[in-house]
Amino acid sequence: QKEVEQDPGPLSVPEGAIVSLNCTYSNSAFQYFMWYRQYSRKGPELLMYTYSSGNKEDGRFTAQVDKSSKYISLFIRDSQPSDSATYLCAMRPIQGAQKLVFGQGTRLTINP
Amino acid sequence: DSGVTQTPKHLITATGQRVTLRCSPRSGDLSVYWYQQSLDQGLQFLIQYYNGEERAKGNILERFSAQQFPDLHSELNLSSLELGDSALYFCASSPVAGGDTQYFGPGTRLTVL
Numbered sequence: 001q002k003e004v005e006q007d008p009g010p011l012s013v014p015e016g017a018i019v020s021l022n023c024t025y026s027n028s029a030f031q032y033f034m035w036y037r038q039y040s041r042k043g044p045e046l047l048m049y050t051y052s053s054g055n056k057e058d059g060r061f062t063a064q065v066d067k068s069s070k071y072i073s074l075f076i077r078d079s080q081p082s083d084s085a086t087y088l089c090a091m092r093p094i095q096g097a098q099k100l101v102f103g104q105g106t107r108l109t110i111n112p
Numbered sequence: 113d114s115g116v117t118q119t120p121k122h123l124i125t126a127t128g129q130r131v132t133l134r135c136s137p138r139s140g141d142l143s144v145y146w147y148q149q150s151l152d153q154g155l156q157f158l159i160q161y162y163n164g165e166e167r168a169k170g171n172i173l174e175r176f177s178a179q180q181f182p183d184l185h186s187e188l189n190l191s192s193l194e195l196g197d198s199a200l201y202f203c204a205s206s207p208v209a210g211g212d213t214q215y216f217g218p219g220t221r222l223t224v225l
Binding site: 036041042043044088090098099101105 | 156
């Protein structure tokens, strides 16, 4: 079983919809949680970064972490065609190696 | 633009060959990370260097090696290449060793024929 599970999709929604992307994880030591956006043939771009549990909002993006359920979410409000990309969750523990453990990525398409 | 640069963008080579991928971190960043992205395995951590010293190792094959130079640029050397080594190779950098925010370069696409 992978440490981080993420539904690869693809996920297709109409423009303006609220998008919900999720990851589950098994390692209770994970404390730092990130969401990256990756356009086709480009490098991952950091979108959101959260430490431990709670919510964080940045413009149209909201990241949620529920450590009790080992579940993280990214919400995109008022989705735009330019949001079409692959979204990767990533996480790491507070101690030990600083390597990020990534989910498989969810391919999202926003239809005009 | 993350500020991390990688060369070359594309590399096509044959099985058994050796290649070198180069990465320049963001100005001031001391930590460099290498990742491999393939369709079946996703994004996998290979190795981390901090200020010239190896800091952490992941699923890096013995045929692969890396180093970080005094000017902080890093190179990933892949030898005895196999078809399965075809992938995107990304470099990321962060300011400190415990970098929570890692900034990724555009990647090098390696094709082994």
